[in-house]
Amino acid sequence: MEKTNLEILLSRLNGRPVPLEVRNLKKSFGSREVLRGVNLKAEPGEVMVLIGGSGSGKTVLLRHMAGLEEADEGEVLVDSLPVSETTARVSLVFQSSALFNSMTVAENVELFAREHGLVKDEAELAEVSEAALSVVGIQGRGSALPSELSGGMKRRVAIARALLTNPDLLLYDEPTTGLDPATKKSVEEIILTIRDKVGITQLVVTHDIQLAFSIAGRLSIMHGGRIAETGTPEEVSSGASPLVSRFLRGDRVEEG
Numbered sequence: 001m002e003k004t005n006l007e008i009l010l011s012r013l014n015g016r017p018v019p020l021e022v023r024n025l026k027k028s029f030g031s032r033e034v035l036r037g038v039n040l041k042a043e044p045g046e047v048m049v050l051i052g053g054s055g056s057g058k059t060v061l062l063r064h065m066a067g068l069e070e071a072d073e074g075e076v077l078v079d080s081l082p083v084s085e086t087t088a089r090v091s092l093v094f095q096s097s098a099l100f101n102s103m104t105v106a107e108n109v110e111l112f113a114r115e116h117g118l119v120k121d122e123a124e125l126a127e128v129s130e131a132a133l134s135v136v137g138i139q140g141r142g143s144a145l146p147s148e149l150s151g152g153m154k155r156r157v158a159i160a161r162a163l164l165t166n167p168d169l170l171l172y173d174e175p176t177t178g179l180d181p182a183t184k185k186s187v188e189e190i191i192l193t194i195r196d197k198v199g200i201t202q203l204v205v206t207h208d209i210q211l212a213f214s215i216a217g218r219l220s221i222m223h224g225g226r227i228a229e230t231g232t233p234e235e236v237s238s239g240a241s242p243l244v245s246r247f248l249r250g251d252r253v254e255e256g
Contacts, residue, residue: 005139006193008131012119015168015200017045018079018088020065025074027060034060036225037074042218045199047191049212052222058205059095061222062173065203066092078169091167095174097154099146105157106142109133113164132160135193137186152183159190170194172204176211184211191215213237 003011020042027035034057042048052058063069064076067083067090079088099108109129112118119125133139136156138149146154155175162170172191176184188211191202195215206212212219213233220230229236 005131005134006197008128009135009163010197012128013163013166013194013198013200015089015166015198016079017199017201018086018168019044019077020048020169020201020203021077021080022061022065023075023077025061025064025076026072027057027064027069028072034225035064035071035074038222038225038227040220040227040230042201042203044201045195046217047195047202047204047215048218048220049204049206049216050220050222051206051209051212053207056222057225058222059173062092062171062203062205065169066090066171068092088168089165090169090171091162091165092171093155093158093162093173093175095177097146097151097158099154099157099161101146103145104142105133105138105144105146105149106130108146108157109142109161109164112161113166116165118164118166128164129160132163133157135163136160136190137183152179155179155187156183159187163194168200170200170202172202172206174206174208175204176206176208184208187211188214 022038022040025035025038038061050058060069064071076083078086078090106129109132110125113125119128130142133142136159138153138156175187192215194200194202204215216233218230218232219236221228
């Protein structure tokens with residue numbers, strides 16, 4: 001029986017569900033304190049969602065988790081080791097998608113897997129790449145250039161590329177920003193499929209409350225450069241503080 005595209009992709013994903021821990025993380029840019037002692041834990045295989053207002057430090061924290069920023073104080077541990085030393089594979093889906101404009105969609109998706117020898121046979125790599133693009137809903141666009149795609153399609157290419165790194169920890173920065181409702185739903189389904197079929201750890205930074213409550217095992221709310229509250233969606237909504245209530249109503253929460 002012929003395999004489906006999802007089965008082809010899943011056959012290449014064998015990442016380990018690893019723990020993620022942030023300990024007293026602090027980061028300033030000049031005189032501006034962005035992270036003021038962040039403490040956060042994600043359990044192996046968990047989908048954790050981080051929400052917060054504009055300027056709360058969510059993206060800066062995510063970049064530390066990915067090893068792209070160096071903290072002033074504190075540390076990020078992935079699989080119980082500092083992120084700079086861990087052997088766990090960490091992949092980040094950038095809000096901007098961060099595709100190489102001179103490469104085709106397929107070349108963008110295959111780049112890491114080819115350079116690191118994750119799939120050595122070119123025909124097999126092409127098959128897995130097309131399967132990944134199909135799973136994220138843009139099959140048949142492998143020969144296109146990023147400039148020929150909409151913002152939503154670029155975001156899905158970025159997710160496909162991240163999947164082909166075969167990650168143990170997958171990080172998303174605002175994966176549904178600017179997307180239409182149908183595309184938002186497909187992103188939600190991708191995250192839940194990865195949770196159910198692969199089981200790797202995922203952390204999603206978003207301001208999309210509907211997405212957060214649909215996918216989160218636990219929610220953490222960031223405010224003032226710190227984690228203000230953490231719990232399951234039910235715990236967070238039932239014991240909502242005034243700050244949390246503002247997020248849940250969809251009010252704009254700005255940082256001072």
